Amino acid sequence: MFVHLLTLYVITLVNAQQQQLLLPGSCSFEFSTCGYTSDPNYATWTVNEEGRFITADASLMGSKDKAVLQSSELELLDWSCLRMVYQITGKGSLQLHLRPDGENFDYTLWTSEKTSDSWLIASVDLRNMSKPYQLLMEGRPGNTAGNSVAIFEIHIVPGYCIECDFEEHHLCGYSNQWNPNVNWYVGGSLARDPQSNLPDDHTMNNERGHYMYVDSVYAKKFQEVAKLLSPMTTTPMSGCLSFYYQRNQALGNYFSLLTKDELGHYEELWRPDAYATPHWRLEQVDIKAPHPLEVVFEVAFNSPRGGFVAIDDISFSQEFCHSETEPNFDPSIANCDFEEGFCEYHQERVGGSVWNRVSVKPNVYRVGDHTTGTGNFLLANTRFTSRPGYVGRLHGPVLPGNHKYCLRFYYALHGFMKIDNALALYIYDENNVAQEKIWTVSESSRDVWTEVDITYQKPMPTKMVFVTICRNFWDCGLVSLDDITVTIGDCRVTAGPLRPPPGQCNFELGDCGYTQEKKLHRGGWLRIRGQTPTSYTGPKGDHTLGVGYYMYIEASHMLPGHSSRLLTTELRGSDSPQCLVFYYHMYGSGTGVLSVFLRRHVSRHRDIRHRDSLLWRRQGEQSISWMRAMIDYDCYTKHQIIFEAIRGSSIRSDIAIDDIVFKRGPCKADAGDSIPYSGFSENFNEIEY
Numbered sequence: 001m002f003v004h005l006l007t008l009y010v011i012t013l014v015n016a017q018q019q020q021l022l023l024p025g026s027c028s029f030e031f032s033t034c035g036y037t038s039d040p041n042y043a044t045w046t047v048n049e050e051g052r053f054i055t056a057d058a059s060l061m062g063s064k065d066k067a068v069l070q071s072s073e074l075e076l077l078d079w080s081c082l083r084m085v086y087q088i089t090g091k092g093s094l095q096l097h098l099r100p101d102g103e104n105f106d107y108t109l110w111t112s113e114k115t116s117d118s119w120l121i122a123s124v125d126l127r128n129m130s131k132p133y134q135l136l137m138e139g140r141p142g143n144t145a146g147n148s149v150a151i152f153e154i155h156i157v158p159g160y161c162i163e164c165d166f167e168e169h170h171l172c173g174y175s176n177q178w179n180p181n182v183n184w185y186v187g188g189s190l191a192r193d194p195q196s197n198l199p200d201d202h203t204m205n206n207e208r209g210h211y212m213y214v215d216s217v218y219a220k221k222f223q224e225v226a227k228l229l230s231p232m233t234t235t236p237m238s239g240c241l242s243f244y245y246q247r248n249q250a251l252g253n254y255f256s257l258l259t260k261d262e263l264g265h266y267e268e269l270w271r272p273d274a275y276a277t278p279h280w281r282l283e284q285v286d287i288k289a290p291h292p293l294e295v296v297f298e299v300a301f302n303s304p305r306g307g308f309v310a311i312d313d314i315s316f317s318q319e320f321c322h323s324e325t326e327p328n329f330d331p332s333i334a335n336c337d338f339e340e341g342f343c344e345y346h347q348e349r350v351g352g353s354v355w356n357r358v359s360v361k362p363n364v365y366r367v368g369d370h371t372t373g374t375g376n377f378l379l380a381n382t383r384f385t386s387r388p389g390y391v392g393r394l395h396g397p398v399l400p401g402n403h404k405y406c407l408r409f410y411y412a413l414h415g416f417m418k419i420d421n422a423l424a425l426y427i428y429d430e431n432n433v434a435q436e437k438i439w440t441v442s443e444s445s446r447d448v449w450t451e452v453d454i455t456y457q458k459p460m461p462t463k464m465v466f467v468t469i470c471r472n473f474w475d476c477g478l479v480s481l482d483d484i485t486v487t488i489g490d491c492r493v494t495a496g497p498l499r500p501p502p503g504q505c506n507f508e509l510g511d512c513g514y515t516q517e518k519k520l521h522r523g524g525w526l527r528i529r530g531q532t533p534t535s536y537t538g539p540k541g542d543h544t545l546g547v548g549y550y551m552y553i554e555a556s557h558m559l560p561g562h563s564s565r566l567l568t569t570e571l572r573g574s575d576s577p578q579c580l581v582f583y584y585h586m587y588g589s590g591t592g593v594l595s596v597f598l599r600r601h602v603s604r605h606r607d608i609r610h611r612d613s614l615l616w617r618r619q620g621e622q623s624i625s626w627m628r629a630m631i632d633y634d635c636y637t638k639h640q641i642i643f644e645a646i647r648g649s650s651i652r653s654d655i656a657i658d659d660i661v662f663k664r665g666p667c668k669a670d671a672g673d674s675i676p677y678s679g680f681s682e683n684f685n686e687i688e689y
Helices: 003-019
Strands: 054-057 067-070 080-089 092-100 107-112 120-126 133-141 148-158 175-177 184-188 210-215 224-229 237-248 253-261 266-270 277-289 293-301 308-317 355-360 376-381 390-395 403-414 424-429 434-440 450-458 462-470 478-488 525-529 549-553 563-567 578-586 593-604 607-619 627-633 639-646 655-664
Touching (some): 054 067, 107 120, 184 224, 253 277, 253 308, 266 277, 434 450, 607 627
Antiparallel strands (some): 054 148, 092 107, 237 308, 355 376, 376 478, 390 462, 424 434, 525 549, 549 655, 578 627, 593 639
């Protein structure tokens, strides 16, 4: 089925193989698999009998749902670009993962479910790393006959995927957005029309080289547009984008350089200042890609005599090319969890302090901080102000203009009869003049930390100001604020709670492959959002969003002493310490026991046996808050982590967990995580200022 594709592929790419400097991990699958092997725990990738590609075919999968192809151990000392030629026939998906040495989880670099009757090319940037790694190709063909996933070639070359001299026939993954009348074409070569006024290639400075060009000769409508799109960036990068261009404007064309994000939003970066350029001209444009972006070369024509535009030799450097470019500042200066102080935030002192940094000891009446459950947060204690009708403003640091910011924070309300003025967020300029109210509290759950994300952009330097208003004693309550973070980019495309990193599960999109041990008793771990059914036990909302999902045991479905176990997927093990972080909720007068076990997989006489050891345990009611647990452990072999909940003496014994994270250890020491505390606080309502 692939013969005609392979013939075309061999003809078009033979020169590219000779020209490119290929790095370890590259493979054409013509004479060998270049050290790539199939993971024996899954289905097998099969090399075509005639060579030239390797495939995961539905007819050969057996009972397995995927096939994993893994490279030998590689080292990546400099930035490089992986280009993979692949095809998905019928239904299926292909994913590329990176497996760093000494870590339990793989990092997903790229994924596709795009089916095609011809070969496609994926371009993935590989950042330089200080430790060895493996590449994994995970193929998941649909489970019916005729579905398959094939890889024709893997090229790893030095440099950035956005770079291209257009001498390779696959054009480095650049693509033309098709238009019926005007399109980007490959220029140069000996076969061109001798009457053409198009230039020689810049790379080789002769007729044998190649470049990309767009001509107006077939333009029929006003402002017909041709777009040449780069591969999507796959890792944050910023620096100088350089390219050469020629422009014969004749009766009119518009040439510009833009970026396009995953949401389809365009941003113009550059337009030429020269009307026409009879020779190749170097242009350098500063670019910042904090999240996935495509670079777009766009040309619009007014008529069939609008001339042409040609580009060549696109390159990239991590050093900015213009001295007047604004320094690459770090937006994390606006981050604060208030554990060590107010960070860069301050409040207006008119009428006394409104926002106070406080800590609540674990108790069953008041929610603690969002970060750890026992740490610090900001509290606008509006019931005890010195005067009614005050306005409390909390000012953040000034951030530069002309950037799109993603702001995330958590808030909680307590005791308000009306929440109209409980909390609002304004954008102020440098002169303390309010520009815009960008958010205000809507109807929400009380006494629950709720996540808010807001995207905003202003042309001038601005700062965030959190405002709370108390008109009279009876309308006011407590406003809590915690865990403010600011990143560059749109919240919908930047990493956030709904885009968790590898090894993390927040249960927002499912159970993350966690399984339950065969139940001997009624009940089990349940995924739920909102409050648990039984009053005076369980959380009112999840830890991730406040309105999201978490896992819990429903005590009314169980008898005292009955247990339920939730198991992670199988972890590989490593020779370095591992850190397990999760949040737990144990509120209710009859609360039982929550334990974490390490299950080692031990092979004896061809039998795999399990050996469980206790890592952590809490017993009895802890707090009405979500509490953070951090556990260091070592395991060199395959293993699983088990969360075991034992039902207590009454139905008020719901136990919940959320936001599980595995990362390379050891865990960072935090005094709030090692409190040897179980049971009730001596002072249920104790707040420390």
